[in-house]
Amino acid sequence: MSETAIEVSGLTKDYGGGRGVFGLSFAVQPGEAFGILGPNGAGKTTTIRQLMGFVRSDSGSARIFGQDCFAGAARVQSQVGYLPGELALMDDMTGAAFIRLMAGLRGQKDLSYAWQLCQRFGLDVSQKIRKMSKGTKQKVGLVCALMHRPRLLVLDEPTSGLDPLMQNQLWEILLAEKQRGVTILLSSHIFEEVERLCDRAALLRGGRIAAVEQLGELRAKASRVYQLRFAGEQEAAAFAAAWPDAAAKGDWVQLRLSQGEPVARLLAMAAQSGVQDLKTRQESLEDMFLRMYGGRNE
Numbered sequence: 001m002s003e004t005a006i007e008v009s010g011l012t013k014d015y016g017g018g019r020g021v022f023g024l025s026f027a028v029q030p031g032e033a034f035g036i037l038g039p040n041g042a043g044k045t046t047t048i049r050q051l052m053g054f055v056r057s058d059s060g061s062a063r064i065f066g067q068d069c070f071a072g073a074a075r076v077q078s079q080v081g082y083l084p085g086e087l088a089l090m091d092d093m094t095g096a097a098f099i100r101l102m103a104g105l106r107g108q109k110d111l112s113y114a115w116q117l118c119q120r121f122g123l124d125v126s127q128k129i130r131k132m133s134k135g136t137k138q139k140v141g142l143v144c145a146l147m148h149r150p151r152l153l154v155l156d157e158p159t160s161g162l163d164p165l166m167q168n169q170l171w172e173i174l175l176a177e178k179q180r181g182v183t184i185l186l187s188s189h190i191f192e193e194v195e196r197l198c199d200r201a202a203l204l205r206g207g208r209i210a211a212v213e214q215l216g217e218l219r220a221k222a223s224r225v226y227q228l229r230f231a232g233e234q235e236a237a238a239f240a241a242a243w244p245d246a247a248a249k250g251d252w253v254q255l256r257l258s259q260g261e262p263v264a265r266l267l268a269m270a271a272q273s274g275v276q277d278l279k280t281r282q283e284s285l286e287d288m289f290l291r292m293y294g295g296r297n298e
């Protein structure tokens with residue numbers, strides 16, 4: 001069996017006052033795409049910085065391809081394509097000079113793929129970094145993370161600053177990398193983007209892992225959400241009181257039917273109560289995480 005790509009065990013970095021990350025454990029297998037989800041301040045960047053060997057953990061361990069992330073930081077960094085959450089680029093350089101510098105540091109001579117990536121991102125590399133927008137700098141960071149075709153990508157909020165068109169471009173590139181067998185770990189606070197790429201995701205909250213879920217399995221368990229509009233607030237409240245776990249808001253009622261629960265009874269009862277409008281949608285991944293593991297800021 002091939003070695004585990006990332007292995008984190010009891011990882012703790014305590015910044016005091018409840019800030020940091022505490023007792024994190026998870027493993028990412030080769031070829032897997034793993035998401036770290038969580039609101040601002042949940043500890044995503046702190047986790048990733050320990051994986052890259054920039055921050056020394058207080059306790060626990062982190063290994064990448066069997067190598068300790070702190071003791072073997074140089075070796076780990078040489079094997080990983082890393083996009084930091086906060087990019088520190090050389091302001092006086094052009095994009096092209098910076099990309100050449102980063103390639104040189106890795107001993108990478110063939111830059112043809114780097115220039116291809118620049119084209120795909122519509123990146124003007126002749127511009128000085130100082131004059132670049134946040135999104136354009138992000139593209140430089142992404143090219144640097146991807147250009148040597150590493151077997152592991154560690155990306156901290158990769159779509160940050162990118163417009164929707166460029167976000168799509170990035171997802172296409174990442175999906176292709178995944179298909180080539182590249183292992184991907186990415187952090188995000190946006191559920192939809194994690195869902196698009198990742199096989200599994202950890203939900204981080206207050207520096208702790210609240211859940212690790214197989215996204216395919218979770219998706220298969222998704223309920224349907226129904227929203228029904230009644231003639232007035234009173235009618236809505238009466239309907240909500242009669243249906244288990246339904247919530248009324250104004251003249252609307254919202255409820256959920258699990259898979260396999262018959263819709264006929266709901267429709268019959270709604271018709272009897274004079275329903276005026278009906279909307280329905282599949283429960284999103286975010287809805288499911290929040291339903292199962294509580295609100296965003298708990």
Ligand SMILES: Nc1ncnc2c1ncn2[C@@H]1O[C@H](COP(=O)(O)OP(=O)(O)OP(=O)(O)O)[C@@H](O)[C@H]1O
Binds near residue numbers: 040189
């Ligand atoms: N060097 C540091 N010194 C003190 N506290 C820190 C340090 N780095 C991070 N923290 C604190 O640790 C907590 C986790 O921060 P972290 O940046 O890892 O969160 P995040 O999930 O990446 O959030 P965001 O989405 O806002 O980037 C926060 O409360 C933050 O203020």
